[in-house]
Amino acid sequence: xxxxxxxxxxxxxxxxxPAPAVATDARLxxxxxxxxxxxxxxxxVGLGAxxxxxxxxxxxxxxxxxxxxxxxxxxxxxxxxxxxxxxLFAPRKGRIVMDVADPVKIDKAFVLDPMDGQxxxxxxxxxxxxxxxxxxxxxxxxxxxxxxxxxxPAPAAPGDVRPVIAIDPGxxxxxxxxxxxxxxxxxxxxxxxxxxxxxxxxxxTGRYRPVMTRxxxxxVALGERVEIAREAKARLFISLHAxxxxxxxxxxxxxxIYTLSDRASDSEAQRLAxxxxxxxxxxxxxxxxxxxxxxxxxxxxxxxxTRNFSAAFARTLANHVESTAxxxxxxxxxxxxxxxxxxxxxxxxxELGYLSSRKDLELMxxxxxxxxxxxxxxxxIEAYFTAQKPTDGKSAALPGGLDEAVAGARAAPAAIRP
Numbered sequence: 404x405x406x407x408x409x410x411x412x413x414x415x416x417x418x419x420x421p422a423p424a425v426a427t428d429a430r431l432x433x434x435x436x437x438x439x440x441x442x443x444x445x446x447x448v449g450l451g452a453x454x455x456x457x458x459x460x461x462x463x464x465x466x467x468x469x470x471x472x473x474x475x476x477x478x479x480x481x482x483x484x485x486x487x488x489x490x491l492f493a494p495r496k497g498r499i500v501m502d503v504a505d506p507v508k509i510d511k512a513f514v515l516d517p518m519d520g521q522x523x524x525x526x527x528x529x530x531x532x533x534x535x536x537x538x539x540x541x542x543x544x545x546x547x548x549x550x551x552x553x554x555x556p557a558p559a560a561p562g563d564v565r566p567v568i569a570i571d572p573g574x575x576x577x578x579x580x581x582x583x584x585x586x587x588x589x590x591x592x593x594x595x596x597x598x599x600x601x602x603x604x605x606x607x608t609g610r611y612r613p614v615m616t617r618x619x620x621x622x623v624a625l626g627e628r629v630e631i632a633r634e635a636k637a638r639l640f641i642s643l644h645a646x647x648x649x650x651x652x653x654x655x656x657x658x659x660i661y662t663l664s665d666r667a668s669d670s671e672a673q674r675l676a677x678x679x680x681x682x683x684x685x686x687x688x689x690x691x692x693x694x695x696x697x698x699x700x701x702x703x704x705x706x707x708x709t710r711n712f713s714a715a716f717a718r719t720l721a722n723h724v725e726s727t728a729x730x731x732x733x734x735x736x737x738x739x740x741x742x743x744x745x746x747x748x749x750x751x752x753x754e755l756g757y758l759s760s761r762k763d764l765e766l767m768x769x770x771x772x773x774x775x776x777x778x779x780x781x782x783x784i785e786a787y788f789t790a791q792k793p794t795d796g797k798s799a800a801l802p803g804g805l806d807e808a809v810a811g812a813r814a815a816p817a818a819i820r821p
Contacts, residue, residue, distance in 0.1 A: 423467045423495065424448045427522065431481035435531065437510075438482030440501065442525040444468065444514070450525060452512040454540055461501040461509060463527055468497035474587065483507055483529050490577035492622040498577050503529065506537030556614040556635055565612045566788060568605055569632035571642040571742065572598035572615070576622030578682050581647035583758045586768075590758065591620065593767060594643040597755065600777040601641075611784065625682055625741045632748050639716060639784065640750035642742050645767060646675060647759040656760035657731030660721050661752040662713045663744060664737035675754070676738035712749035716787045720751065723783035727775040728756065729766065753780075 425445040432439045440463075451464040470489045477487040480502070487501040511528040559567070572594035574580030580590030595617070602613040614635045616628040623631075632640045648655055667673035721734050731754075743750040755776070756763035766772045 423469045424465075424523075426465075426468055426470045426472055426489070426497070426525075429472055429476050429487075429489075431484055433482040433529075435482055435504075437531070438484050438529045440484065440487070440499075440525075440527045440529075442499070444523040444525055447514050447516055447523045448525070450512060450514060452509050452527065454507070454509065454537070456506075456538065459503045459506055459537075461503055461507060461527070461529060463499040463501070463512065463525070465497040465499070465525065467495050470497065474584075480504075483531055488577055488579075490579070490622070491620055492576045494619070494621055500577060501527075501529075506532050506534045508532045508536065508540065556631065558635075559612060563612065565610060566638040567612045567614055567635045568784060569614050569616065569635060569637035569640040569748065570598045570602055571628050571632075571640060572617055573642055573644040573679070573742075574622075574682060575617050575620055578622050580682075581645060581758050583647065583764055586764060588758060588764065588768060590645045590647075593645050593755070593758075595620065597773055597777060598643050600773055601643075601780055604777050604781045605784070608781065608785070625680070628742055629745045629748075632750075633745050637745075637748045639787070640743070640745060640748045641780070642740075642750070642752040643755065644679065644752060645755045645758050648757060655731075656729060656757050656763045657734070658724060658728040658756050659731040659734055659736055659754040660717045661740060661743070661754065662717050662735075662737045663710060663740060663750065665739060667738035668736040669733070672736040672738035676740050679752075680739075680741045709745075709747055709749055713743070713751055715790075716749055716783075717751050719787045719790070720753065720780065720783040723786065724776060724779045727772070727779045729763070 424447075426442050427445065428443040430441050432441070448465050448468055453462050454460065455462060469491075472489065477489065480486050483503050483505060485502045485504050487499055489497070489499045492498045507529040508531075509527065510530045511526065513526055515524045515526065517523045559565075572591070574591040574594065576591075578591065580594070582589040598615060599618065602615060602618075605611045605613040614631065614637060616631045617623045628642070629640075646659075661672065661675070667676060717735055721730065724730070725734070740752050743752055756767050758764055758767070
């Protein structure tokens, strides 16, 4: 069970909109019965606090806060808190997520004004309780967060028939993704940089309209990423990631391209899909049970053809990237990634390499490699659409009746959803 309640303690944000407050330090104190989190701030802010279950977590929302905490902050717990994470989960909305070992109650949550040379301080007191007591403070699961929804890209100009390419830099905000602590590299930063480079290259061709699921360091829920692509009527969805493995897995390296399937192609693909599908839980919400607005509405033909096109683009991408990026020994795989589940948008997840591999890391952080791999991706996109063989000078229609099936499916939800 994963659930949440609206903020239990909240104060109005300041009427004015000053520069964001800066969180400069954080620390834990206490024991297994009562634990306190203290965060130093450059000024007072409002806050909201709520709990999540299975696993137990406490979420603190702080508007207009940017985090400038020491690199190791949150990695070691104390008392009831095993670890905590922090970051932006929407524009101008900060969040702290505390993993807790046992059911807890938010006993107090407040912000102290600066005084006697000391900074403003956010204080959260947690008290251990039994599960039954904890569950009384937990309401129905979160189904949607419209106030946190990602900003939608502007619609195409009238007459603009260029194919839309949805670019999805993985993770973001409070969810850093994989990382290499020794070199201070995190997945969310790398994928964003490469995603923006790919966007710029596609724009320069003049033949495509790239759409970003995020273009800054904010978190976007997995389902939201899919909807951004669908609403833009994207012809391709490319999700960018960079994996990391433990030392016991050896120096595994190389790029891998994943497509959607009901059954993972191997155990490694299943492990990665399980990890990536937990992103919403890392951000403090779990939408894994959200009613999919496309469930049951797309004809089997459309879904099957979408997967066929996804596989075709995956092969094309692998062929064009292999001369630039070191490929994994099994470069084409499949698994049940939630972010690839748009039923009417051919989609791939491109794992650029392994942050746990020194050699891959050196490549992925090289501007020369980044430039070459985004050039190769652009060439692969060109080749994919060229293969569609348009005959009227407009953007290529997806063959085999997919356009018609999708059009019918998009019109059908209200009529045929149970």
